[in-house]
Amino acid sequence: MGPAGPVETGLVGGDGGGRWGRRDRRDCWAGLIGARRRSRRDRRAQARMATAGLAGPAGMPGMLAGPGGAGGAGGDGENLDTGGDGGAGGSAGLLFGSGGAGGAGGFGFLGGDGGAGGNAGLLLSSGGAGGFGGFGTAGGVGGAGGNAGWLGFGGAGGIGGIGGNANGGAGGNGGTGGQLWGSGGAGGEGGAALSVGDTGGAGGVGGSAGLIGTGGNGGNGGTGANAGSPGTGGAGGLLLGQNGLNGLP
Structure with a gap:
């Protein structure tokens, strides 16, 4: 070769x-x-994932019944980062099933907001409860309650997060009751403020009823050096029902 x-x-x-x-x-x-x-x-994508709440799985398309999945909790923020928001609860099946609960907001320099509750099926089901606001220098806002369908109850709003060195987070609003029958969900209580001179979170507004039903009660204002403002009660049914009670300061 x-x-x-x-x-x-x-x-x-x-x-x-x-x-x-x-x-x-x-x-x-x-x-x-x-x-x-x-x-x-x-690295940036990993940092975002570390503080982002996971959305709850929705009820499977085409199914007539089945509850929605709960939303994931928001991740805790590192150093001076904001806590992640909680994931929204999943919606229920078309006809029957309750909505999933919203995930809690994460701990952080600013607390993450709670996730909204999932909406219910059309018949005899309740909306999911909103998630709690996260703890932080200022508390996160509680998630809104899920709405009912035709017949059912609205989900309760989430409690506002505690403020460690600033104001507490506001409570979430209650979900609306069924369009034909059902009561609205209660508003969430405002988060407490721990430091001197700060204000507790405002209470959430109660959910309104549909044609027949009672409005949800408003959430109480959060405690603190200055009490948070209470939430107003939701409107009662258009044909029959009474308004919800206002929250307490």
């Missing part, structure tokens, strides 16, 4: 011992820069 031909190395000279050409250096630097950009993007 004769001697082997030149080796293709990408180097000037092609014999395995030559120097790099300008194109080789340029391609190498481009690869390194691209890798650094991808690494930064990956």
Whole structure:
């Protein structure tokens, strides 16, 4: 056999011992820069995922019955980051089933907001409760309660988060009752404020009823150096029913 031909190395000279050409250096630097950009993007995406609540699974499409899944809790914020918001509860099946509860907001410099409760099926089902607001320097807002369908009850609003060095979070509003029959959900209580001179969170508004039913009660105002304002009761049914009670300060 004769001697082997030149080796293709990408180097000037092609014999395995030559120097790099300008194109080789340029391609190498481009690869390194691209890798650094991808690494930064990956780190940012991971940070977002660490503080984001997961949304609850909805009732499967096409199913006539089945509850919605609960929303995931928001992740805790690191250092001075805000806690993640809780995920929304999943909606129920078309006809029967209660909505899933909203996830709680995460702990952080600012507390994350609670997730909304899922909506109920059309018949004899309740909306999901809203998630709690997260604890933080200022508390997160409680999630709204899920709405009922034709017949059923609205979900209760979530309690506002506690404020460690600022105001408490507001309570979530109650969900509306069934369009034909059913009571509205109660508003969530406002979160407490722990530090001197700060104000408790406002109470959530009670959910309204449909044609027949009682409005949900308003949530109480959060405690603190200054009490939070109470939530108003929801409106009663258009044909029959009474309004919900206002919350207490």
